[in-house]
Amino acid sequence: MKLAGASIDTPTEISATEYKVMPNADFTKVLPAILIDLGDALSKLDAATIEAVQNANQLSVVEAATQEGFIVASTANVFTSTYYKADAQGKKGDVWDASNDGLESLRFIEIAVSTDVANNNVAEDAKPGKYTLNLVIKDGTTVGNEIAKIAMPVNVTVPAFDDLFAATDAWTEGVYGARIYPSTNDALISMSNAYTAKSGVDVNYNKIAYAFDKINNVAVGTVNAQQVTLNKKVVYKDKALANSELKATASYSILDAMTAYTGSGSDKTTLTAIKKAFTVESSKFTVKLQTIFDGGKIVFYKDNAVVTGTVGIDADGKIAALTKPSNKKQGLAINFLSADLAVNLTNVADSYPSADANKLQGYAFGNSNAPAASGKQIKVTWSTGIPTVIVAEGTDGLEFTNSDPSSPTYETTLTATFEDATGIVYTSSIKVEKK
Numbered sequence: 067m068k069l070a071g072a073s074i075d076t077p078t079e080i081s082a083t084e085y086k087v088m089p090n091a092d093f094t095k096v097l098p099a100i101l102i103d104l105g106d107a108l109s110k111l112d113a114a115t116i117e118a119v120q121n122a123n124q125l126s127v128v129e130a131a132t133q134e135g136f137i138v139a140s141t142a143n144v145f146t147s148t149y150y151k152a153d154a155q156g157k158k159g160d161v162w163d164a165s166n167d168g169l170e171s172l173r174f175i176e177i178a179v180s181t182d183v184a185n186n187n188v189a190e191d192a193k194p195g196k197y198t199l200n201l202v203i204k205d206g207t208t209v210g211n212e213i214a215k216i217a218m219p220v221n222v223t224v225p226a227f228d229d230l231f232a233a234t235d236a237w238t239e240g241v242y243g244a245r246i247y248p249s250t251n252d253a254l255i256s257m258s259n260a261y262t263a264k265s266g267v268d269v270n271y272n273k274i275a276y277a278f279d280k281i282n283n284v285a286v287g288t289v290n291a292q293q294v295t296l297n298k299k300v301v302y303k304d305k306a307l308a309n310s311e312l313k314a315t316a317s318y319s320i321l322d323a324m325t326a327y328t329g330s331g332s333d334k335t336t337l338t339a340i341k342k343a344f345t346v347e348s349s350k351f352t353v354k355l356q357t358i359f360d361g362g363k364i365v366f367y368k369d370n371a372v373v374t375g376t377v378g379i380d381a382d383g384k385i386a387a388l389t390k391p392s393n394k395k396q397g398l399a400i401n402f403l404s405a406d407l408a409v410n411l412t413n414v415a416d417s418y419p420s421a422d423a424n425k426l427q428g429y430a431f432g433n434s435n436a437p438a439a440s441g442k443q444i445k446v447t448w449s450t451g452i453p454t455v456i457v458a459e460g461t462d463g464l465e466f467t468n469s470d471p472s473s474p475t476y477e478t479t480l481t482a483t484f485e486d487a488t489g490i491v492y493t494s495s496i497k498v499e500k501k
Contacts, residue, residue: 077200077215080107084225087194087344089230089320090268096320097180097188100138102218103156105200109170114201122164124204125149127175127218129197136197136224138177139189143201146187150174166480175201175218184486188321190336193343194222199348226304227348230269230318231261238287238354242314244295245356248441251486253301255355261316271317278353279313286312296489301355305491310355316348358486359429359444362402363494364409367395376477378498379466385409385480385498387463398463400446400482403427411459418443433459439487450478450498466500 081243083102090096108116116297119125119307127145129136138145152173153159162172177199180186196219203214236243236259244255257276263269276294278286286309287296290485296302301309322341366377367388377398380384388399388408399406400414406412407426418439425431430443448457454470457480477499484492 077217078107078110079217079219080105082196082219082221084221084223086225087137087320088225088267089318099179100177100220102175102177102199102220104173104175104216104218107216108172111169111214114168118205118213119164119169119203120206122149124164124206124210125172126202127177127447128200128202130200133197133383134194135191135195136189136220137192138179138187145177148176148178150176152233166491167204174336182400184264188340192222194224198223224320224344224346227316227318227346230267230346231274231316231348232264234259234262236260240283241311241352243355246490248358248487249295250440251487251489253296253298253358255287255294255353256292257294257314257316257353260440264425273318273322275319275438277315277317279350281309281312282370296355302489305485305489306354307357307490309357311472312353312355313350314353315350317345318347319345352470357490357492358488359490359492360400360486362400362444362492364398364480364482364496365401365406366398366496369396373496376499377480379498379500383466383468383500384460384462385466387413399424400431402429407431407463409459411461414446414459439485441487443487445485447483449481449483451481452476452478466498468500474500 074127083100083387085100087097110305127147128143129140129145130142149162149172151159151162151167151171158176178185178187180188199220201216201218202212203216204210205213220261233242242257242260244257246253248254252462257274258272261271261274267283272292274292276292278289278294280286281300284300285297286300301307309366319341321344365384366373377385386397387410388395388397388406390396398409400409405427407424414418414423414431414433416435416437417434418432419425420430428442432439432443432445432455434447436445448464450457450466454467454468454473455476455478456467456469458465458467468476476499479495480498481493481495483493
């Protein structure tokens with residue numbers, strides 16, 4: 067004889083249900099229902115117990131009052147559930163009806179997590195973890211004695227960051243290369259090319275968040291979405307890079323990236339905690355900085371080949387600018403990222419050229435008369451190491467003027483000094499000779 071309101075202290079336990087919270091652009095697929103397969107647990111109950119269940123309200127899915135963090139919110143520790151029979155293939159079949167179907171034919175329990183914005187059952191303390199739900203079976207009395215209980219473990223997990231994203235070809239041996247670009251005089255880098263979605267995974271890589279380690283307890287920059295404005299006081303020193311390698315971590319909030327997720331309540335702190343709980347994070351990695359004009363140089367071509375020796379200054383005191391007679395490169399150019407710009411007063415001017423035809427990879431060049439560079443501008447100055455030899459841009463190349471008539475011939479080094487808008491200085495040299 068059972069006492070009124072008696073409960074089962076040691077329930078039968080089935081195998082754990084694995085529920086992985088995966089991202090998906092379709093909100094109804096992002097958080098599908100939890101489907102628990104009871105297997106043959108109910109068919110193993112004694113005949114009297116099976117016979118006693120005549121109504122669906124004799125069944126309930128509950129959690130312990132002390133359990134916290136399960137992904138679905140319960141009401142007074144009871145979940146809204148739908149019961150199903152198995153089809154011929156052993157998959158979820160028709161809805162189970164207690165009035166017409168025996169208890170032994172109940173095979174699956176489905177608990178809705180979130181079907182749309184209006185039906186979001188995510189708990190306010192939800193987080194990944196191992197949980198246990200119980201299928202409680204009561205007799206038909208008004209008191210409702212427990213006559214059977216099935217313990218149903220549910221493991222709520224998230225994927226690893228590397229399960230969702232793959233590194234792009236911007237990485238070399240595990241290091242992400244980021245070239246600095248200017249905005250007025252600020253130095254910025256973009257992280258948008260760091261990762262791409264793995265095949266078959268519906269994620270938005272533009273919603274990856276990045277965090278950078280501080281250097282000497284000072285932030286290396288300000289992160290806005292996937293754009294980082296570098297703190298030049300930390301990253302730069304004396305017109306060069308002081309710290310070219312930054313340590314960073316990437317993270318992806320699965321729920322925050324969902325197209326229609328509104329959370330489980332209106333409290334901002336609660337929503338933030340839920341989103342953080344279902345955020346996945348990468349291993350720490352290195353971001354290798356490359357300055358704006360890194361790799362830029364001056365070159366002199368003869369018959370399409372770069373002259374590695376001494377370049378002669380013509381009798382009229384000039385080094386001719388790059389031209390392409392018979393489709394062969396001849397003359398002096400600024401070279402950057404496999405492209406060339408002829409050195410003359412049109413392309414390296416007193417004011418920065420605005421026409422694309424006078425730019426190199428989108429950058430305009432100004433000479434010593436031009437103001438300081440801003441944005442996509444680079445200032446160029448020339449020196450020879452001989453105080454009496456002055457260099458200036460001419461209409462068709464560089465012009466060398468020697469104020470010392472006693473030394474009409476000389477051999478020296480021509481140095482181009484470039485300064486970008488962020489304050490980084492670069493130099494490039496070639497040997498020149500005036501006979």
